[in-house]
Amino acid sequence: MATTSDFDVSQLSSDQQQSLQQYIDVTGQSINDAVPLLERSQWNTQIAIAKFFDGEGPDLVAEAQAAQNEPPRPSAWHGSLLDVDDDDHHARALSPRQRTEPAPRVVPSQTVSWQLPGILRILFTPVTITFSLLRAVFFWLPQSLRLPFFATIAKRGLGRASTGNPTLPKEAAQRFKRQFEEEYNSNALDFFEGGHAQSLDTAKKEIKFLLMVLVSPEHDETDNFIRNTLLSPEVLSLVNDPENNIIIWGGNVTDPEAHQVASEYSCTVYPFSCLVCLTPKEGSTRMGIVKRCSGPMTPADYVKELRSAIDRYAPELAAVRADKRAQEHARNLRSEQDSAYERSLALDRERARQRKEAEAQAAAAEKRALEEAEAAARLAELRQQWKRWRVTTIASEPDATVKTAVRLALNMPPSSGAGRLIRKFHAETTLEELYAFVECYDLLQEQVYDEKATKPEGYEHRYGFQISTVLPRETLEPSKTITLGNRMGRGGNLVVEEISPDEEEE
Template sequence: MDQGSGGGEASDEKLAHFQSLTGMEDMAVCTRILERHGWDLDSAVTAAVSDDSHSHARENSRQNLQPQRLSPRYSPSLPHRNSGTAPPLGLAQLATTSGDEDMLVDHQPRPGPIPPGNDAAATNSGNLVWKIVTLPFSIVRGGLFMVSGAMGLGVWVAGSLLSYSLGALGIGNQQGGGGGGGRLTEARDRFLPVPTAGAVQAIQFIRSFEQEYGSVRPDFQALSFMEALRRSTEGFKFLFVYLHSPEHVDTPAFCQATLCSEPVSQFLSQNFVVWGADVRNTEGFQMFNSLKASTFPFCAVVMASSNQRIALLQQVEGFKSPETLLSLLQRVLEEQGAALVAMRVEDEERRRNRQLREEQDAAYQAALLADQERERKRVEEAERVAREAAESERQMREKELAAQRAAQVAAEKQAAMEKLRKEKALALGAEPERGPQVTQVLVRFPNGERKERRFSCTSAVQCVYDFVDSLGSLGDARYSLVSNFPRKVYGADKLHMSLADAGLHPHASLFVQVDTP
């Protein structure tokens, strides 16, 4: 057995469900069918019932579903209950399952069949003649129902596809009546998913039932059995199951007088999720086998149990008046309603716990985000402080380097000037003694300082500049030597003239005029 589909226990459970649904007893054959469909229970059951067991199912349905019409209340071809109902079972009994069970539905032991009497045998021959007479009409009616159901389904699918195509092309209902093309509607038709095989059969059953018995009926769900069971669980209601056998003698009377009566329809719609199926269809035949129906009309009240099982709470077989059916259903609600209350309380507790967890998770996430935000700001602040400190340190280093470079440049400049001053002082030579060829020059500085020196009258004006430079009083400032009376500037054009030629012999008084930049 393929254990990869969910483990040994899950595989054994699926095998037991498959056997209970299909009625197949050979475990090896069942295992091969399940493995061929990847242990998908729905597809395996559908394939087994529709393909491998089609002819066998049809034969069984003819033998088991068409009771001998001996009397309106008795069918000798099927086991018959004296009361027509199964007493409600406790949920603990119904939900009890074990690994050795191979049943999908938990049942009570059934009473043995009641042997027919002489009156029943006499009625049997008359019933056979009636069946032969009405057989063509039954065949034609069944064919019409199937054709109308298929046509209705085809129109529904085609309409969905057309609506989706028009919506994709931008063609839809327009708002407003003005010309020139109005606005497209904001909510476009969306493509509806193709229903499952069980849902298709449910739709066909509902259409056929309405055509036969009118629109006043229970609110049958257009869903497969498992989908309807899931909806009842989610809505905290029991699932009311009706298995429809059109050829049974009691079916028309039960549907018209009981099932479609307004009190029963309203009571079922308000208190139950209602699901019906034709036993001639695949899913109806599967439920006929699973619920072990013995006669028709057949109704059952079920609910979801543990381990993918269903608990059979009540079954009603044979014709029942509206009052009797309502009484049975009311008793089920009273005796088994505690289970729904417990389910609702458990669900509310789960919802509260989930909401509490979500709120705690939201608070934790908010606190985590706040901590992350604070950490981010702290890191950003630390990075900013570090950047500012690094920038300040860099600026300080740059200032220190600039000061060092400026000091070095100033020192180099001062050294150069000192060197130049010494060179110029050496170039002047010794001061000559007083004589007729000696010129006495007085130099006045801007700060009031006066310096005097003797030069040869043949010395150039440049020698006076060299004398001023050798003193070092002006630094690197640019200057000119100027005489007052008459005012005359001894600039660059007179540097090579002798003192005599420049009119400064035998004595001269000059002042230093610092040039502005």
């Protein structure tokens, strides 16, 4: 197993990358080992996971195609095709004696009960009774008298007898653990609460040993083995030691799943114990049977058998475990680096967005200020044009012969520099004309007249001052209908006050 990935994942399609990620999440295998297996499985995640846990046989289609393209050659090897593991070249270099027996992954099958019709069931009743008697006699015979033929018959009969109502593997495991603790008043052994397939997958994923214990209540040695051997201090110390990395799974052969496990592992003698673990030299994903213990054994012999297998395979499992930890560390490091990069990238994007918004706001403010300045300049130009035109329409001061003239004293604003101004106006002069006189007073003083000046189109002049009486104080609006004669009589004092821009807007 490689600690680093040399494969470029970007070469895969999105569906293939998704299948690869799902496969790695379930199996924890490296990318270099996962991609070839997925390619052989046509990128089907379920088929690849099944091959990972159950082991992968030879590709018969590829061998047939190769045989068609190459001439037949004599071979000196006459072994079985099942002995070849295509996933690991080290397995080919091992002799048949050095190779371990593969550990089957047992998934309980739902059996369908079928019964004979009523008449045939009555006719076959003597045969059924005879078979049951033979099976009972077989279990009471000593081990040396059990012929292989009768063993096969009894084994098949037990399988049919033990298949009752279907039970979930997890429920069967929990029931076995509960009955074991009640029967022997001990919970020193922490049996795995799950099916055999789940325990085997857990042992493979966590790279631990799986100790399977199968018992049969019909054997006399079962109780003695459990009390004196399995629950002995020596065995408990070995199994419960965390350094040994042992998962223990137990089953009663009267349960359908345990009976199927006993059949797959060729168990004929009880009590039966089997030690299973990952065999890296024979295949990176291969689970093998490294030790079998059948029949009653003393605690010393039982520990010795298990210890020999553990000492033999523990260094290999420790190396694989360290390799897996290194892969997980590298994966976590890459994940943290990717997360930090994403956070940094998000922060950079946020800063760029804020900078872009600030630049847009500054540009909008600058554009708005420029437009306001242009509008103010245009307004000032129109205002000046209006004054040049309006000054030509202001009537001159009446002479002394006009007896109806209105004499006004105007206190001009400080900005005009005119101070107090006294002037006569015609009685029919409107208040708006009085405002125009004050507005154009500077041009009247300079005597600047442009006879060609015209009124700007679309411009409505607004005075930046107001004229008020002194006592009582009252503001005079620039009306075009109210005359000075009607409003002021023969004369009076008025005050010209400038209006601020805010007051003007109000």
